[in-house]
Amino acid sequence: MTLGPLMVDLEGTVLQPVEREILAHPLVGSVILFARNYADPEQLRRLVADIHAVRSPALIVAVDHEGGRVQRFRTGFSRLPPARRIGHEYDAAPRAGLALAREMGWLMAAELRAHGVDVSFAPCVDLDYGVSEVIGDRALHRSAAVVGELAVAYMAGMKAAGMAATAKHFPGHGAVVADSHHDLPIDRRALIDMDQDLAPYRLLIANGLPAVMVAHVLYPDIDSVPASASTRWIRGLLRTEMRFQGVVFADDLSMAGAASVGGIVERAERALAAGCDVLPVCNHRPSVELLLDGFKAPADPASALRRVRLRGKPSPDPQALRASSLWQAAQQALARTEAPPDLRLA
Numbered sequence: 572m573t574l575g576p577l578m579v580d581l582e583g584t585v586l587q588p589v590e591r592e593i594l595a596h597p598l599v600g601s602v603i604l605f606a607r608n609y610a611d612p613e614q615l616r617r618l619v620a621d622i623h624a625v626r627s628p629a630l631i632v633a634v635d636h637e638g639g640r641v642q643r644f645r646t647g648f649s650r651l652p653p654a655r656r657i658g659h660e661y662d663a664a665p666r667a668g669l670a671l672a673r674e675m676g677w678l679m680a681a682e683l684r685a686h687g688v689d690v691s692f693a694p695c696v697d698l699d700y701g702v703s704e705v706i707g708d709r710a711l712h713r714s715a716a717v718v719g720e721l722a723v724a725y726m727a728g729m730k731a732a733g734m735a736a737t738a739k740h741f742p743g744h745g746a747v748v749a750d751s752h753h754d755l756p757i758d759r760r761a762l763i764d765m766d767q768d769l770a771p772y773r774l775l776i777a778n779g780l781p782a783v784m785v786a787h788v789l790y791p792d793i794d795s796v797p798a799s800a801s802t803r804w805i806r807g808l809l810r811t812e813m814r815f816q817g818v819v820f821a822d823d824l825s826m827a828g829a830a831s832v833g834g835i836v837e838r839a840e841r842a843l844a845a846g847c848d849v850l851p852v853c854n855h856r857p858s859v860e861l862l863l864d865g866f867k868a869p870a871d872p873a874s875a876l877r878r879v880r881l882r883g884k885p886s887p888d889p890q891a892l893r894a895s896s897l898w899q900a901a902q903q904a905l906a907r908t909e910a911p912p913d914l915r916l917a
Contacts, residue, residue, distance in 0.1 A: 572626060573875040574600030576843060576868050578633065578820075578851040579859050584610045586621045594625045596863050600878050601631035603851055604688070605643055612647040612686060612889060619687035631881045633690035636679055639708055648682055649901075651675060652908040654695055657721055658712035659912035665720075671904055672711075672721040676728025676736070678901040684733045684886035692737045692784055692820070694725045696771040697745035705750040715767040719774035726775060733884030735781035740822060741809065742798055743768030744786045751787040751828030761792045762808075773813060782818040782881065783809065785847065787828025796841065799824075800832045805846035818877045821847040825855045836865050848874045 575598040581590055584607075593599060602622050609615055623629040634643050639653025657675060661668025676694070683691055696718050697703070699710035711721045726736035742765060747756035758765075772783070785799045794801040799821040809815045821842040822828070824835060832838045835858040839850050852858050892898050 572597055572628075574626075574628060574631065574878045576600060576848060576850050576874070576878070577839075577859070577862060577866075578603050578631075578849050578853075580605060580853045581608055581618075582856075584608055584614055584618060586618065586625075591625055593859065593863065594622065594630060598863060598866060598868060599630065601633060601690075601849060601851075601881075603853060604632065604634045605853075606645075609644045615644065615686045615688075616889075623687065628879055629882070631689045631878065632687065633692065633881075634683065634688055635693075636683060636688075636691040637693045637695055637709060638675065638679065641709060644683075649678055649905055651679055651905070653708040654711045655699065655708035656908050656912070657725075658699075658710075658717065660908070661712065661717055661721060663912050669720060669724045671908070672724035673728040673731075674901045674904040675908075676725035677732045677897070678728075678905065680729040680732035680734035681886065681892055681898065681901075682889075684883050685889045685892045687883075689883040690735060690737065690782075690881055691729075692739060693729070694722045694736065694738060695740070696722045696738045696775070697740055697743055698768055698771075700745045702748050703745050703750075704748075705752065706745050710745055715770040719771040722771050722775055723778050726778065726780065733886045735818075735881055735883075736775075737782040737784055737818075737820060738772060738775050738780055739784035739820075740786035740788070741772060741783045742786070742788075742790070742804060744788055747788060751822065751826055753827050755797065755828045755831050756786075756788045758788055758790050759792065760790070762790075765790075769813075772809075772815075776813055776815050780815070780817055782820060783815065784820040784822055785809075787822050787826055789831070796832055797828060799829060799847065800838065800841040800845050802845045810846055818848045818881060819846055820849045821851065823851045823853045825853050825858055835861050839866050843868060848877050 578601040638651025699713040749756035798804040
């Protein structure tokens with residue numbers, strides 16, 4: 572059985588019988604975890620192992636674990652800084668900032684891999700225009716060139732820990748005020764005015780970016796539907812013009828920003844037709860049930876192969892990880908982020 576395009580969530584800290592049935596459905600290929608699914612490190616290892624045991628090939632297990640205010644597992648895990656703190660370190664000393672980005676990418680991914688988690692949706696490469704509250708300190712920097720450099724370093728750290736990076740939110744969420752969880756953000760810029768937003772993606776793709784998450788943001792000068800349902804954005808710009816060959820995630824199809832496309836089945840159909848490989852549907856079990864009953868995904872061997880390649884690489888167990896010199900060095904770097912950045916006026 573291949574891994575299907577749907578990514579679903581769970582209700583609690585253990586896998587329920589009805590959830591096992593859902594995960595066994597051929598349309599499902601991955602699971603996303605939230606804070607409600609976490610009690611402690613050992614519970615997480617058992618839960619992920621149970622999910623992986625449901626199917627062969629094993630389902631992909633993912634989480635949003637960027638650091639700062641977007642970190643689902645806290646007690647028992649390193650408290651990671653928000654991305655903006657890495658950018659501040661770069662402003663003080665570029666080489667130190669790049670080293671910190673790599674170490675934080677490695678630390679985040681290594682701790683998750685030690686507990687069996689395959690994917691974390693990071694790094695966020697939206698530019699810090701200072702207008703988007705939902706992005707805010709999740710942005711690495713206001714400069715596209717700096718974001719690109721830091722994101723490449725962060726991705727390299729994740730890769731060294733055995734995890735594929737996912738850059739988000741393509742093509743850019745930083746220039747809109749509205750939060751796509753609750754509204755449909757509209758960015759009225761022309762494509763030529765978005766060169767800076769796209770620049771980090773171009774650099775990451777040139778360095779082997781494995782995955783991208785596409786935003787529920789409408790760019791009316793480019794298309795009449797949000798980017799997550801747009802053939803022009805995904806198959807046209809991302810796949811053809813930018814030559815991206817990795818996995819394309821839609822953002823959560825349950826979000827209000829996706830509602831303009833139609834009901835949940837139509838959202839999934841439009842996102843898949845536009846070129847998305849993975850369709851997350853979170854925090855709304857009735858939508859998952861509707862999709863399992865009424866969504867027909869055409870066979871796409873290339874897309875199925877891309878999904879399988881998200882599997883995390885072998886990694887040390889938590890005890891061995893914490894005993895390693897790499898983890899100890901990352902802890903020293905992490906401790907330095909708790910102090911204000913050393914910024915001096917010339």
